[in-house]
Amino acid sequence: MDKKESLSQHLIDFLSNQILTEMRPNDRLPSERDLMLQFNVSRTTVRNASDKLELSGLVTRMHGKGTFVTKRSESLTNLADLFSFSKTMELQGRTPSDRIIKFKKISADEELIQRLNLKENLNVFEVDRIRMASGKPMMFGKSFLPAGVFEGLTRKQLEENSMYRTFEDDYDVHIKEADESCRASILNDKISNLLDEKPGAACLRLERVTMDNSGRAIEYTISWARADEFNYRIKHLYR
Amino acid sequence: MDKKESLSQHLIDFLSNQILTEMRPNDRLPSERDLMLQFNVSRTTVRNASDKLELSGLVTRMHGKGTFVTKRSESLTNLADLFSFSKTMELQGRTPSDRIIKFKKISADEELIQRLNLKENLNVFEVDRIRMASGKPMMFGKSFLPAGVFEGLTRKQLEENSMYRTFEDDYDVHIKEADESCRASILNDKISNLLDEKPGAACLRLERVTMDNSGRAIEYTISWARADEFNYRIKHLYR
DNA sequence: TTAACAAAGTGGTATTTACCAGTTTATAGG
DNA sequence: CCTATAAACTGGTAAATACCACTTTGTTAA
Numbered sequence: 001m002d003k004k005e006s007l008s009q010h011l012i013d014f015l016s017n018q019i020l021t022e023m024r025p026n027d028r029l030p031s032e033r034d035l036m037l038q039f040n041v042s043r044t045t046v047r048n049a050s051d052k053l054e055l056s057g058l059v060t061r062m063h064g065k066g067t068f069v070t071k072r073s074e075s076l077t078n079l080a081d082l083f084s085f086s087k088t089m090e091l092q093g094r095t096p097s098d099r100i101i102k103f104k105k106i107s108a109d110e111e112l113i114q115r116l117n118l119k120e121n122l123n124v125f126e127v128d129r130i131r132m133a134s135g136k137p138m139m140f141g142k143s144f145l146p147a148g149v150f151e152g153l154t155r156k157q158l159e160e161n162s163m164y165r166t167f168e169d170d171y172d173v174h175i176k177e178a179d180e181s182c183r184a185s186i187l188n189d190k191i192s193n194l195l196d197e198k199p200g201a202a203c204l205r206l207e208r209v210t211m212d213n214s215g216r217a218i219e220y221t222i223s224w225a226r227a228d229e230f231n232y233r234i235k236h237l238y239r
Numbered sequence: 240m241d242k243k244e245s246l247s248q249h250l251i252d253f254l255s256n257q258i259l260t261e262m263r264p265n266d267r268l269p270s271e272r273d274l275m276l277q278f279n280v281s282r283t284t285v286r287n288a289s290d291k292l293e294l295s296g297l298v299t300r301m302h303g304k305g306t307f308v309t310k311r312s313e314s315l316t317n318l319a320d321l322f323s324f325s326k327t328m329e330l331q332g333r334t335p336s337d338r339i340i341k342f343k344k345i346s347a348d349e350e351l352i353q354r355l356n357l358k359e360n361l362n363v364f365e366v367d368r369i370r371m372a373s374g375k376p377m378m379f380g381k382s383f384l385p386a387g388v389f390e391g392l393t394r395k396q397l398e399e400n401s402m403y404r405t406f407e408d409d410y411d412v413h414i415k416e417a418d419e420s421c422r423a424s425i426l427n428d429k430i431s432n433l434l435d436e437k438p439g440a441a442c443l444r445l446e447r448v449t450m451d452n453s454g455r456a457i458e459y460t461i462s463w464a465r466a467d468e469f470n471y472r473i474k475h476l477y478r
Numbered sequence: 479t480t481a482a483c484a485a486a487g488t489g490g491t492a493t494t495t496a497c498c499a500g501t502t503t504a505t506a507g508g
Numbered sequence: 509c510c511t512a513t514a515a516a517c518t519g520g521t522a523a524a525t526a527c528c529a530c531t532t533t534g535t536t537a538a
Contacts, residue, residue: 008492043494044494048491061520063501063520064501064518065502065518067519179472179473183443183466186439186441246522247522272488284522286489286490287522289489302488302530304488304489304531306489
C-alpha cells in the first residue's frame with residue numbers, strides 16, 4: 001500500500017513533524033553526526049534531508065554553530081504558510097468560500113503537459129474559482145487537474161467539498177509537497193472585475209505545482225491575489 | 240591573488256556563463272557523467288553545482304531525460320535567497336553596481352523611530368540608491384541608518400564599498416538577521432523613471448529591518464523591484 | 479510491420495571516507 | 509585571574525562507488 005519512501009524523505013517527515021510539534025524558534029537540532037547515529041544513515045542522507053528542510057524555510061544552518069529552527073514573524077496572510085487557502089482563512093477567523101465559475105475537461109497544451117508531466121492521457125479538468133473570505137473576493141485561481149488521476153470528477157464534488165478534501169476522500173490522493181512561485185503583476189479587465197478591483201491594480205500572481213506521495217504532479221494552479229491582502233514574510237539569518 | 244574557489248563554484252561560474260552567453264532555453268546541458276569527465280571532478284561536485292543552478296532557476300532537471308536551460312520567464316531571481324543584492328547578482332554572472340542619488344541626514348518621524356527602535360538620537364541617514372546588474376536598473380531602494388550607530392558616515396564611504404561592507408569594516412557592525420516582507424505594488428512616476436519602466440507597471444515592494452549581533456536595528460530599507468526580474472519561490476512540505 | 483523487450487543513457491539516492499573551515503570550550507601558561 | 513592556544517565540536521566540500529528509477533533507443537521475435 002504505502003509507497004516506499006526514501007531514507008531522506010523519512011528523515012524530513014520526522015524532523016519537520018518534530019519541529020512543528022515539539023520545538024520552538026531558535027532551538028538547535030541535533031548535529032548532522034548525531035542524526036547519522038540516531039537514524040543509522042549516512043551523512044549524505046542527513047545533509048540531503050537538511051537541504052530540503054532549509055529550502056522549505058523550516059531550519060537555518062550556521063557553519064560551525066549548528067542547525068536551528070527558523071523564526072518566522074507574525075504576518076497578515078503570509079504566503080509562505082499559505083498551503084491551504086481555506087485553512088488559513090479559518091485560522092484568521094474568516095469564513096472561506098469558493099465560487100466555481102468554470103468547470104470543464106480540456107486537452108492539455110504543451111506547457112500543461114510539461115508542468116503536470118502527463119504521459120498518455122492528455123485530458124485535464126480546468127477549474128476556475130473565485131476564492132472569498134467572509135464574502136470578500138480575495139483571489140482568483142485557475143486549476144488544472146489530470147483527468148487520469150481524478151477520473152469522473154464532477155463540478156458537484158468540488159462545490160460540496162474543498163478541492164484538497166476531495167483529493168483525499170474521493171480519490172485517496174495524499175498531498176506531499178508543492179513548489180510555488182510568486183511575482184508581482186497587474187490585474188486585467190476580466191479578473192479585476194471578478195475580484196471587485198480596478199483594472200491595472202497590483203496583484204500577486206502565484207503558480208503552484210502540487211505533488212502527491214508517489215511523486216505524481218496532481219495539480220497546477222495559477223492564482224491572482226489581491227495585493228492588499230497578501231504578502232510574503234521571510235526571516236534571513238546571517239553568518 | 241586568486242581567491243580560492245570551490246570546485247563546484249567554479250563549475251557554477253562556468254556553466255552559468257555558458258548558459259547566459261551561448262545557450263538558449265530548452266537546450267540540453269551535458270549529462271552529469273559527461274561533466275565529471277570534462278572537468279575531472281566527482282559526480283558529487285557536479286550534482287552540487289547542478290543543485291545551485293537549479294535553485295537559481297537557470298536550469299531544470301528531468302529524471303531520465305536530462306538537464307535543460309530554463310525558459311526565461313521562469314528564471315527570475317528568488318527573493319527568498321536575496322540576502323545580499325550584490326552577492327546574488329555575482330552568483331548569476333552579472334555585475335552589480337549602485338548609483339547613490341540621495342544622501343543626507345534627516346530627523347526620524349514616528350514610523351522610523353518605531354521601526355529602528357530609536358531612543359535618544361533621532362537622526363538618521365537617508366540613502367537612496369538605484370541598484371543595477373550589468374548596467375540594467377533592477378531595483379530602487381531607500382535606506383535609513385541610525386546616525387547614532389554610524390557616526391560620521393559619508394557618501395564617499397558608500398560609493399567606495401557596499402553598504403554591508405562599510406558596516407563591517409568601518410563600524411564593526413555585524414549583521415545577524417533581517418526581517419523582510421514583500422507585496423505587490425505599482426510603480427509611481429518618479430520610481431518608474433529611475434527604473435526605466437512605465438508608470439503603473441507592476442513591482443514588488445520590499446521592506447526590511449536588519450539587526451546586528453547585539454540586537455540593535457541598524458537599517459530600515461524600502462525597495463521597489465522590477466516585477467520582471469524578481470519572484471519568490473517556496474517549497475511547501477505537507478504532513 | 480509492429481509489438482515486446484533489452485540495452486544504454488539520464489538524473490536520484492545512498493554509503494563510506496577524508497579533509498576543510500568556522501565556532502565554542504576546555505586547558506595550560508603567564 | 510586573564511590570555512593564548514589547543515582540542516572538540518559544528519556545518520561544508522569532495523572523492524569513489526554502487527545501485528535505483530525513469531526515458532529513449534535499438535534490437536528481436538511474432
